[in-house]
Amino acid sequence: MKIPLVDLKSQYQSLKVEIDKAIASVIETCQFIGGGNNPYVKAFEAAFSEFCGAKHCVACGNGTDSLEILLKAMGIGPGDEVIVPALSWIATSESVSNVGAKPVFVDILPDTFSIDPSKIEEKINSCTKAIIPVHLYGLTADMDPILDLARKFHLRVLEDCAQAHGAEYKGRKAGTMGDAGAFSFYPGKNLGAYGDAGAMITNCDELSEKARMISNHGQIIKHQHSIEGRNSRLDGMQAAILSVKLPFLNKWNELRRQVSTYYAKYLDAKKFWLPPTPCGFKHVFHIYAIRYSGRDRLLDRLRYSGVECTIHYPVPLPFLNAYKKYDFSLSDFPVAKKICNEIISLPMFPELKEAVVQEISTIANQV
Numbered sequence: 001m002k003i004p005l006v007d008l009k010s011q012y013q014s015l016k017v018e019i020d021k022a023i024a025s026v027i028e029t030c031q032f033i034g035g036g037n038n039p040y041v042k043a044f045e046a047a048f049s050e051f052c053g054a055k056h057c058v059a060c061g062n063g064t065d066s067l068e069i070l071l072k073a074m075g076i077g078p079g080d081e082v083i084v085p086a087l088s089w090i091a092t093s094e095s096v097s098n099v100g101a102k103p104v105f106v107d108i109l110p111d112t113f114s115i116d117p118s119k120i121e122e123k124i125n126s127c128t129k130a131i132i133p134v135h136l137y138g139l140t141a142d143m144d145p146i147l148d149l150a151r152k153f154h155l156r157v158l159e160d161c162a163q164a165h166g167a168e169y170k171g172r173k174a175g176t177m178g179d180a181g182a183f184s185f186y187p188g189k190n191l192g193a194y195g196d197a198g199a200m201i202t203n204c205d206e207l208s209e210k211a212r213m214i215s216n217h218g219q220i221i222k223h224q225h226s227i228e229g230r231n232s233r234l235d236g237m238q239a240a241i242l243s244v245k246l247p248f249l250n251k252w253n254e255l256r257r258q259v260s261t262y263y264a265k266y267l268d269a270k271k272f273w274l275p276p277t278p279c280g281f282k283h284v285f286h287i288y289a290i291r292y293s294g295r296d297r298l299l300d301r302l303r304y305s306g307v308e309c310t311i312h313y314p315v316p317l318p319f320l321n322a323y324k325k326y327d328f329s330l331s332d333f334p335v336a337k338k339i340c341n342e343i344i345s346l347p348m349f350p351e352l353k354e355a356v357v358q359e360i361s362t363i364a365n366q367v
């Protein structure tokens with residue numbers, strides 16, 4: 001038995017005719033590069049901003065760039081500090097360093113793994129300019145206390161939505177609660193392209209205009225470079241593929257939630273910690289991670305049986321070699337440290353069948 005962690009092939013099979021047609025039409029019309037008036041990119045931007053309920057969407061090259069460009073558009077740079085959670089993919093903190101600012105890590109909540117709002121205030125000083133809450137695994141951060149702190153200390157809020165397309169918090173969509181939302185369409189994300197791709201959403205006209213300029217060499221009108229920017233544009237082909245897939249995103253997210261109920265039904269809840277969905281949150285289960293004190297043994301057992309599993313993420317950001325210079329001690333982020341030793345991500349994709357989840361669970365329960 002071989003069970004993959006994600007299954008991009010079966011999704012392609014289900015939309016093959018439409019996707020192949022979309023790719024062919026981009027090639028036939030030679031609309032390869034975004035940034036100007038590319039009709040495929042414009043159509044996707046319009047559709048995605050409508051999906052999120054945001055006024056603007058600016059597509060770009062990838063999710064990491066979307067964070068970086070938004071920080072730049074917010075005027076954040078050398079001498080500034082940005083608060084980020086201790087558990088995320090490195091892109092979150094990397095984007096802060098890449099604009100010349102300093103990432104300031106905050107420990108996470110033990111039950112939802114997102115940034116602990118009660119530990120943010122102690123890290124705020126006169127250099128602090130923004131908070132980047134990460135909607136990890138498809139569950140949004142606890143946004144109300146974060147937004148309160150941002151108002152109190154005049155900080156920007158940039159939501160890292162790379163794992164949370166379509167997730168909701170108290171009826172509000174991920175990416176629309178702070179000043180802006182950053183999205184990745186890396187192939188394995190809930191909405192994935194067939195290469196690198198990303199997008200930024202915001203309700204702020206000025207941020208949108210700045211982000212658009214930065215992502216396309218500082219120009220809105222061709223050859224009128226008001227500032228120096230960079231090259232981070234969405235390809236026509238990726239935009240066309242994403243436009244075919246977007247109408248199915250809500251259904252896929254619903255199926256992911258369904259898969260999570262199968263795991264809850266078959267996994268031994270006395271043995272494992274299973275992910276809760278707190279009241280008022282709409283989870284989109286980008287990742288289905290459980291906790292178990294004998295995690296490494298469980299990982300070996302599942303892999304040996306052909307079940308592909310992984311760890312998101314094995315080392316908290318502050319303890320990566322990249323941040324050795326800050327010289328953190330293990331006691332600085334006790335929750336992230338403990339959780340990273342216990343989490344394991346099980347197969348999760350919309351097409352995963354109940355019988356297969358049952359098989360995976362049976363193997364796991366015997367550990």
Ligand SMILES: *Cc1c(COP(=O)(O)O)cnc(C)c1O
Pocket residue numbers: 062063064065088089091092134160162163183184185186196197198
């Ligand atoms: C995937 C991811 C990113 C980066 O997206 P890329 O498109 O790979 O650059 C950023 N933050 C988080 C939390 C992610 O999971």
